[in-house]
Amino acid sequence: MAHFSKYVLVIFEVLNEMYSALGTGAIGLICLCKFGLQRSSFIKTSAICALTYASFVYIMPSRKRIAASKNKVVCITGCDSGLGFSLAQHTVDLGFTVIAGFLSLDSKGCKVLRKRYGNNIIQIQLDITDSASVSAAVKTLEHFLGRNPGFSLHAIVNNAGVMVFGEFEWLTENLIHQQINVNLMGTFKFTNALCPLVRQHKGRIITISSHCSQATLPGLAVYGATKAALTAFNDGLRIEMAKYGVGVTTFIPGSFTLQSNIMAKQLQNVQEMHDNFTQEQHTFYSDYFKRYNIYLSFITPPPMPTKIEDEKMYSVYEETLLDEQPKVVYKNENLRYWFYHTLFKISPWFLRDYLVNKFMAMPSYIPTNSAKDNMLDYAQDADL
Structure with a gap:
């Protein structure tokens, strides 16, 4: 005592x-x-x-802010819908000049922004997985800056991304490559091509990551792996570019799946998974696969691209652009995300896995009689 x-x-x-x-x-x-x-x-x-x-x-944080202005250019990828569509609008409303990359200049999002903002948002066709498209985008930026003395490339925002929801065994090689090629290789390709220009203008590189980069979730193994890889990429790139006066930042914007089109192709993806199942997988996963994807079917993208409604997210995003000395990571998360992700970090693995399952609240796997019989048949074949 x-x-x-x-x-x-x-x-x-x-x-x-x-x-x-x-x-x-x-x-x-x-x-x-x-x-x-x-x-x-x-x-x-x-x-x-x-x-x-x-x-x-x-x-007593004392972070100095810079002023947004028309002569500071921000280039954003993946503006056809969702986060990119929203950030392009918010960035131009702040007072920056925005060059927005669209996978298609005929997309709904591109047409909406053209009607709403006219020439205030400069629209370019950009497929970050295609070298020719990336090269054309870089030339457009160089030409624009050359024609406008006094303008500078303030930031590039690596936003373009693809997410396929499904257990790893279900994913086809095509669905795996899509996520790696866009989220990871495309970001590498676009950033690499723009490094000289960003360095010349002492701009900043902002890469959109995800909470999945900190705790990869079941059903998002490949997506989470690409986002974790981007975080690791930023860590190395940040140190390399700091000596040239370039800031490198990771932005985790939070969860807004119902307001985004990131799962717009989920039904086609599910069909592709189902069509490529072996007979054993059809038998083993039959009921579980159906219940799993019926559950996900309630996450329906909006019929038209809409601006995300999350004032806190925009406030955090503004910091990535306006902080004179940008932080390494900017994160927007609600109380539920903060609570669970904090527990994920400090819990032993068995408890963490339990919490992850609670957090996801996905349908549970229940072996059917046919699946059990099938497993017995395979076990007997193996013994033979």
Whole structure:
């Protein structure tokens, strides 16, 4: 009991000194250092000062902002729908010049933005997986900046992405390649082509990632792997480009699947998975595959591209563009996401997997009699 009281007293003294230092500001911190060193309490003083300084940084952020202006150009990929469609509008409303990349200039999203914004959003055809398309986009940017002295490339926003929902065994080689080619290789290709221009203008590279990059979820193994790879890519690229005055940032925008078209092709993807099943897979997954995809069918994309309604997301996005010294990661998450993803990080694996399943709330697998019989047949064949 005596030891416990001693520890409580020490904790109280530390908190009391931190509180006093915080209350009196920098002068309090200086006095705390002087008092501690005079009493030869170097370790205790260092610990308290470090904690106090960290508290100062946390409660009094002093991030300087730059002003948005027409002569700062922001190039955004994947603006046909969803997040890119929304960010293009918000960016031009902030006051930037926006060059928006569309997979098709005849897409619904492109037509809506053309009608709504006219020439205020410069529209270009851009397929980030195609070298010729990327090269043409770079030439367009160079030509635009050359014709407009005083304009600079402020940022590129790597937004274009593809997501296929389904267990890894179900995915065809084509569906796997789609996600890798767009999310990863396409982002590499586009960023690599624009590195010289971004470096010349001391701009910044903003790459859209996902909460799946921090905790890959079942049904999104390949998608999560590509987003985790982008985070790793940004970590290396950030250090490489920092010495040239280029900022590299990861932006995690949050969840808005019902307002996005990222799953617009899910029905076709499901059909492709089903058509490529072996007879054994048809038998084994029969009921589970149906229930799984009926559950996902309720996530229906809007008939027309719509601007995402999430004020906090836009506020965080503005920081990626306007912070004078951009942070490594910007994240938008609601309380539920914050709670679960915090638990994912600190929980042992068996508990984490349980929490992931609770978080996803997907239909459970229940072996059918035919599946059980099929498994017995395969086991007997193996014994033979």
